[in-house]
Amino acid sequence: MFFTYLRRELRNRRKQTVVVAIGLAVAIALVIVVNAISTGVKDAQSEVLESVYGVGTDITVTQPAEGPGEGGGPGRFDFGAEDGEASEDGTRNLAQDRLSTAMGSTSFDATALETVAGLDHVSGVAATLDLQNMSFTGEMPDPSEGPVTMEMGPDGSGEGSSGGSSFEIDQFTVTGVDPDAAAVGPLTTAEVADGRTLEAGDKNVAVLDATYAAQQELAVGDEITVGGKDLEIVGTVSSTTGDGVATASDAYLPLATAQSLADLADQVTDVYVQVDSADNVDAVAAAIESELPDASVSTQSDLAEGVTGSLSTASNLIGTLGTWLSVIVLAAAFGLAILFTVSGVNRRTRELGTLKAIGWSKGRVVGQVAGESVVQGLIGGAVGLALGALAVWAVNLAGITLSGASGGGFTMGGPSGQAPPDGATVQGDAAPGGGAFGDRSDALAGAAGNAVDIVLQAPVSLWIVLAAVGLAVLGGLLAGVVGGQRAARLRPAEALRSLA
Amino acid sequence: MYQIDDLTKTYRQGKRVVRALKNVSLTIGDGELVAVQGPTGGGKSTLLQMLGGLDRPTSGTVKLDGADLAGMNDTQLTAARADTIGFVFQTFNLIPTLTALENVETALVPSKIARQTRTARAVAALESVGLRDRGDHLPGELSGGQQQRVAIARALVKNPKVLLADEPTGNLDEETRDEIVDLMVGLWKDQGLTIVLVTHDSVVAARTPRRLRIAKGTVKDLTAA
Numbered sequence: 001m002f003f004t005y006l007r008r009e010l011r012n013r014r015k016q017t018v019v020v021a022i023g024l025a026v027a028i029a030l031v032i033v034v035n036a037i038s039t040g041v042k043d044a045q046s047e048v049l050e051s052v053y054g055v056g057t058d059i060t061v062t063q064p065a066e067g068p069g070e071g072g073g074p075g076r077f078d079f080g081a082e083d084g085e086a087s088e089d090g091t092r093n094l095a096q097d098r099l100s101t102a103m104g105s106t107s108f109d110a111t112a113l114e115t116v117a118g119l120d121h122v123s124g125v126a127a128t129l130d131l132q133n134m135s136f137t138g139e140m141p142d143p144s145e146g147p148v149t150m151e152m153g154p155d156g157s158g159e160g161s162s163g164g165s166s167f168e169i170d171q172f173t174v175t176g177v178d179p180d181a182a183a184v185g186p187l188t189t190a191e192v193a194d195g196r197t198l199e200a201g202d203k204n205v206a207v208l209d210a211t212y213a214a215q216q217e218l219a220v221g222d223e224i225t226v227g228g229k230d231l232e233i234v235g236t237v238s239s240t241t242g243d244g245v246a247t248a249s250d251a252y253l254p255l256a257t258a259q260s261l262a263d264l265a266d267q268v269t270d271v272y273v274q275v276d277s278a279d280n281v282d283a284v285a286a287a288i289e290s291e292l293p294d295a296s297v298s299t300q301s302d303l304a305e306g307v308t309g310s311l312s313t314a315s316n317l318i319g320t321l322g323t324w325l326s327v328i329v330l331a332a333a334f335g336l337a338i339l340f341t342v343s344g345v346n347r348r349t350r351e352l353g354t355l356k357a358i359g360w361s362k363g364r365v366v367g368q369v370a371g372e373s374v375v376q377g378l379i380g381g382a383v384g385l386a387l388g389a390l391a392v393w394a395v396n397l398a399g400i401t402l403s404g405a406s407g408g409g410f411t412m413g414g415p416s417g418q419a420p421p422d423g424a425t426v427q428g429d430a431a432p433g434g435g436a437f438g439d440r441s442d443a444l445a446g447a448a449g450n451a452v453d454i455v456l457q458a459p460v461s462l463w464i465v466l467a468a469v470g471l472a473v474l475g476g477l478l479a480g481v482v483g484g485q486r487a488a489r490l491r492p493a494e495a496l497r498s499l500a
Numbered sequence: 501m502y503q504i505d506d507l508t509k510t511y512r513q514g515k516r517v518v519r520a521l522k523n524v525s526l527t528i529g530d531g532e533l534v535a536v537q538g539p540t541g542g543g544k545s546t547l548l549q550m551l552g553g554l555d556r557p558t559s560g561t562v563k564l565d566g567a568d569l570a571g572m573n574d575t576q577l578t579a580a581r582a583d584t585i586g587f588v589f590q591t592f593n594l595i596p597t598l599t600a601l602e603n604v605e606t607a608l609v610p611s612k613i614a615r616q617t618r619t620a621r622a623v624a625a626l627e628s629v630g631l632r633d634r635g636d637h638l639p640g641e642l643s644g645g646q647q648q649r650v651a652i653a654r655a656l657v658k659n660p661k662v663l664l665a666d667e668p669t670g671n672l673d674e675e676t677r678d679e680i681v682d683l684m685v686g687l688w689k690d691q692g693l694t695i696v697l698v699t700h701d702s703v704v705a706a707r708t709p710r711r712l713r714i715a716k717g718t719v720k721d722l723t724a725a
Contacts, residue, residue: 001602001605001606001609004598004602005595005597005598005602005606008597008598009597011597012596012597350591350593351593351595351596354587354589354593354595355595355606356578356581357552357554357581357587358581358582358586358587358606358607358654358655359578359579359581359582359583359607359610359658360578360582360606360609360610361575361578361610362574362578364609364610491554491555492554492581493549493554493555495554495587495589495593496545496548496549496554496589496666
């Protein structure tokens with residue numbers, strides 16, 4: 001009788017049932033979509049972070065540049081009059097390599113590594129030395145024949161006023177890593193593409209990013225000049241994040257080799273920290289800050305905030321607008337369900353009073369009214385689930401591409417965040433009398449930040465499905481409780497009133 | 501059947517206190533058919549509420565087969581209504597979304613008997629009011645007289661001790677009214693049912709052996725010798 005009566009009632013007031021169910025369905029669908037996209041965006045953010053900081057890194061420790069002049073970066077090339085070999089016409093062939101810390105970062109003493117390793121809840125640490133290598137090769141006219149002036153235009157292009165010069169500036173990023181600490185750090189998201197990765201005891205060898213190697217037409221067995229020294233390339237690595245995504249650096253050297261080439265003995269630029277449990281991340285970060293007052297300590301969530309580009313826009317949009325929209329629509333749907341249930345009870349005063357008069361208990365009458373609302377909620381939940389799944393499916397099918405960049409503390413010029421990750425090289429192929437420095441800012445942004453295009457994949461978890469159905473039932477239950485209370489207060493004598 | 505002593509019922513209507521029944525004492529024996537007449541607002545419906553356990557008196561006792569309805573809690577009253585008292589209303593009060601048969605079955609829902617038995621008894625009850633072939637009709641598809649027959653079947657299906665009817669012919673034309681009165685008188689004669697019939701129709705009242713008149717909260721037995 002319960003189900004027969006319930007079914008007939010819902011069918012009889014079909015319009016109300018449909019309106020309430022649709023209201024709940026839209027709210028549920030919205031909750032599912034917002035949650036799925038938000039999860040998708042978070043996944044994308046952590047992918048961006050992983051491509052830069054490696055898997056399993058909870059905290060990174062760096063030291064900010066103390067002033068504009070203090071940071072590293074591609075400094076000047078200084079050539080004396082006697083440098084290079086003068087050819088017969090007086091032009092000199094010049095080549096110089098400069099290896100220094102990457103722009104915006106400062107090296108600090110490697111003892112920080114032991115300090116951090118000694119803290120509670122730290123399960124893994126690794127230090128890296130992020131460097132930038134700039135090499136200059138070319139020929140310059142005899143400086144004694146006249147001053148060489150270079151005028152830089154507003155777009156960064158340069159032009160030599162004195163004829164006869166031809167040069168090339170090559171720039172790439174170099175990271176010194178400790179092969180022993182392979183569990184943490186940038187190389188954890190890299191997989192060997194060719195040859196091998198760095199091993200303990202390696203010295204004066206290099207592993208290249210596969211993308212960079214292909215671009216430079218370098219292969220395993222070739223040599224690469226870093227800081228003026230030729231190193232054997234023992235392997236190439238590619239990112240596990242996706243095809244065509246560059247790894248964090250163009251070249252990887254054993255930490256000791258990098259330190260000696262850059263003349264930065266016992267210095268590092270980044271410490272990667274793994275914490276035993278996510279609950280302890282904040283505590284460990286605070287401990288590091290107090291142990292190393294000069295250091296800049298970033299947790300994964302700090303780093304997530306540093307992700308720029310459309311990914312960050314999407315994250316903000318979902319985070320605020322999506323959540324509030326869900327809450328408002330959910331509240332409206334609940335309100336609608338309650339309103340219709342209460343008005344339904346009011347309309348059925350005599351009917352429900354009659355049932356009480358012929359011996360239906362209060363509980364049975366309340367249960368009947370509440371049951372109708374809960375079933376409405378279930379219908380709404382089911383429709384909402386289908387609607388939400390459809391919407392999420394559409395979002396995934398649409399293949400929305402989010403681009404995110406996570407810089408090492410700065411981004412520079414150009415359409416940052418969209419700079420291709422392979423744009424890490426400046427090539428000024430200067431004809432005599434002209435030096436082109438175009439695309440410089442783009443290239444620097446690409447070198448410093450790490451832009452990754454990620455197709456948004458919005459997952460629907462079992463948990464959110466259960467939560468959504470739970471919300472729908474809750475909406476129905478809430479309406480049922482309010483309507484049922486009203487029904488419970490009804491006096492059976494209402495049945496005797498001849499006018500309803 | 502009923503033993504009523506010194507029954508008073510007062511209502512509060514805003515600031516006004518209405519004394520619907522004043523110190524009523526009354527006995528209704530087993531198997532009696534009693535008509536209750538009187539002007540509107542005289543206390544007819546209030547008396548019926550007291551007899552049916554729909555409301556509690558302000559003072560006095562209403563004993564149904566020795567059990568005082570005035571002293572019962574909600575659960576006990578609900579049980580009494582479910583088991584011993586059958587109601588018939590002026591406006592029939594059938595559930596519009598349920599068929600005639602299902603409406604009759606609703607009266608058996610509180611007794612928690614097996615579904616098959618419930619349906620069989622409902623079919624028998626419908627047959628006893630001459631509507632066996634209308635079981636699958638919705639109330640809206642039945643005439644007023646047919647609806648009241650279904651309502652009577654609903655009241656009788658649980659074999660109550662007493663049938664309380666509140667203006668059962670009030671919404672019916674004369675011909676149908678006579679049919680319903682015939683039916684009720686027949687049930688009274690055949691089954692020895694105790695029936696209390698509230699009506700302002702003297703034609704209906706004339707069919708009953710005992711007539712009470714309620715006016716201004718007091719009862720007068722018109723048939724008392």
